[in-house]
Amino acid sequence: MLMKQKKHKSTFSASQATPAPKVSLRQIEQEVLAEGREWTRRRLQQRLQQLADKHGEISPLKPKKDEALPEATSGPSERFGTD
Numbered sequence: 001m002l003m004k005q006k007k008h009k010s011t012f013s014a015s016q017a018t019p020a021p022k023v024s025l026r027q028i029e030q031e032v033l034a035e036g037r038e039w040t041r042r043r044l045q046q047r048l049q050q051l052a053d054k055h056g057e058i059s060p061l062k063p064k065k066d067e068a069l070p071e072a073t074s075g076p077s078e079r080f081g082t083d
Helices: 002-010 025-053 075-079
Strands: none
Touching: none
C-alpha cells in the first residue's frame, strides 16, 4: 500500500500542468522573420568583414574636407519653379 501512495504522488497528470500560452500564427511568423533578419544581418556583417580583412581597406566614416559634397547653390523655389 505504501508503494501505491508513492507511485500516485510521483505521477504527474497533463491536466495539472500550467497551460501553455496560445501563440498565434502571426506571432510565430513575426518571430521567425525577426530571426531571419538577424541571421542575414550577421551573415552580411561577417562577409563584409572578410572582404575588408582581405583588401585591408576601411570605408571612411566621414568624408574628408576636400571630398565634402558641394553646397546647393539654388534654393527650393529655383529648383521647383515656385516663388
